[in-house]
Amino acid sequence: MRGLARRCSDHDRQRADDAGRSRARPAPTRIRRPLARALAAAGLCLLLLLQIFAGPGTALAQSTTKGPSGFPVPRFVSLKSERVNVRIGPTLEHRIGWTYVRAGLPVEIVQEFENWRRIRDWQGEEGWVFHSLLSGRRTALVTPWEQSGTTPLRAEPRSDARLVAELGPNVLANVGSCRQGWCRISGEKFAGWIDQTRLFGVYPDETVE
Known part of the structure; x- marks a missing residue:
């Protein structure tokens, strides 16, 4: 059994600069402010840039075990909405790099x-x-790094268990x-057990309850 689920493809992610596809929204008109506010804004931008691009070992580097939200970083989540804009920076003023157009796709939070x-x-x-565009619901893609071939889905969590299905690359589960x-x-x-290393959406040694 192959192709039992709709496969994920590049059509599920639209580039913002592709012709006929999503376009970046124009940046809001900026209003001139007094010098003090301008300097404060410049300082905030500099701090933001330092936090984004600071490398490991610096005081501003993100924790490798727990983020400001209290949840582990990195961690896997999924897209909550059918349409999710991805920006080049963490503000609404940053341009949109691309747009996902399918809910449920797994992504990894890295910062x-x-x-x-x-x-x-x-x-x-x-x-x-x-x-708010992300969900804690766990999903995974089957071997998205492969172009062909299948991965066995089994009735029990062992390699000699009964074969339930063969899943091709990019099947979403x-x-x-x-x-x-x-x-x-x-x-x-389809439903069954699969080799954990054949999935994008879970870590190889992760336990999911």
């Missing part, structure tokens, strides 16, 4: 800044989205649980 989350997708692309190198996943017309 937090206030109510913004820097995410990385299955192609290694990174950008900023507002936190819900993650129910993961333990000892196997994940229980489900989707449109």
